[in-house]
Amino acid sequence: MIRLDRLELTLPSQAGDVHILRGLDLAIDGGETVSVVGPSGSGKSSMMMVVGGLERPTGGAVTVAGHDLGPMREDALARFRRENVGIVFQDFHLVPTMTALENVAIPLEFAGRRDAFDRAAESLDKVGLGHRLSHYPGQLSGGEQQRTALARAFATGPKILLADEPTGNLDGETGRQVIDLLFDLCRTDGSTLMLITHDPELAARCDRRVQLIDGHITDDGRAPAATHKAATHKAAPQQASTQQANPGTSAARKAG
Numbered sequence: 074m075i076r077l078d079r080l081e082l083t084l085p086s087q088a089g090d091v092h093i094l095r096g097l098d099l100a101i102d103g104g105e106t107v108s109v110v111g112p113s114g115s116g117k118s119s120m121m122m123v124v125g126g127l128e129r130p131t132g133g134a135v136t137v138a139g140h141d142l143g144p145m146r147e148d149a150l151a152r153f154r155r156e157n158v159g160i161v162f163q164d165f166h167l168v169p170t171m172t173a174l175e176n177v178a179i180p181l182e183f184a185g186r187r188d189a190f191d192r193a194a195e196s197l198d199k200v201g202l203g204h205r206l207s208h209y210p211g212q213l214s215g216g217e218q219q220r221t222a223l224a225r226a227f228a229t230g231p232k233i234l235l236a237d238e239p240t241g242n243l244d245g246e247t248g249r250q251v252i253d254l255l256f257d258l259c260r261t262d263g264s265t266l267m268l269i270t271h272d273p274e275l276a277a278r279c280d281r282r283v284q285l286i287d288g289h290i291t292d293d294g295r296a297p298a299a300t301h302k303a304a305t306h307k308a309a310p311q312q313a314s315t316q317q318a319n320p321g322t323s324a325a326r327k328a329g
């Protein structure tokens with residue numbers, strides 16, 4: 074579902090080029106829930122932006138839901154995001170001048186759904202906010218705002234849900250409720266989840282844990298024999314038999 078091959082991201086800054094992502098290899102299957110952990114500044118959000126088609130890689134390849142994002146033009150990327158990806162941010166990113174219902178209806182309207190407002194109301198109902206449709210973000214609690222953002226992210230039934238520290242601005246109990254909801258929605262829809270978090274307990278709730286340090290993946294949460302390197306190295310017969318011993322690996326990678 075998500076595949077990174079030698080992915081690089083280098084951005085200019087006043088102090089010179091910043092090598093943010095330094096050759097990432099990663100394969101995530103459809104329906105997997107994966108946490109992304111690592112120190113501040115290690116490149117977690119940047120990786121998520123590339124996977125979501127919001128930032129273009131400067132090297133390597135990124136394939137998401139069968140789309141090779143590298144060569145895609147802006148309009149194609151926008152369509153890709155609309156059709157495949159839901160995103161939740163730490164600070165909610167709701168439009169302050171729009172009601173909860175209008176916020177959730179945005180992606181549905183962009184997708185050309187005539188029933189955008191009915192679907193948005195359903196989506197808000199699912200996150201327990203059926204009684205807050207006409208409230209503006211400023212009239213909602215933090216937890217309610219994040220649930221609205223979840224309703225918006227899931228409204229179009231995305232294959233992939235990207236969440237960047239979704240509980241970072243919430244107190245413990247509210248955060249737990251939002252996370253329970255996030256996992257419920259992913260399970261119901263069969264969505265693939267990439268969840269950035271600093272919370273080890275939260276990371277442990279995911280199927281896999283990917284660790285980034287200084288722009289490198291230092292642990293992709295898979296057994297060594299199934300890592301990208303082992304699965305893609307050519308030639309050596311010994312390695313070929315390793316591949317055969319793990320038939321799921323290459324098949325799963327193709328599916329991703």
Ligand SMILES: Nc1ncnc2c1ncn2[C@@H]1O[C@H](COP(=O)(O)OP(=O)(O)OP(=O)(O)O)[C@@H](O)[C@H]1O
Pocket residue numbers: 084085086091093111112113114115116117118119120
């Ligand atoms: N637009 C940009 N231009 C230049 N450098 C950037 C840009 N965006 C991010 N960076 C740098 O890239 C590095 C990785 O940033 P990123 O936001 O991906 O880290 P992170 O792992 O999400 O950190 P945190 O846990 O603090 O959110 C940081 O050193 C940051 O300063």
Ligand SMILES: [Mg+2]
Pocket residue numbers: 117118119237
């Ligand atoms: Mg970040």
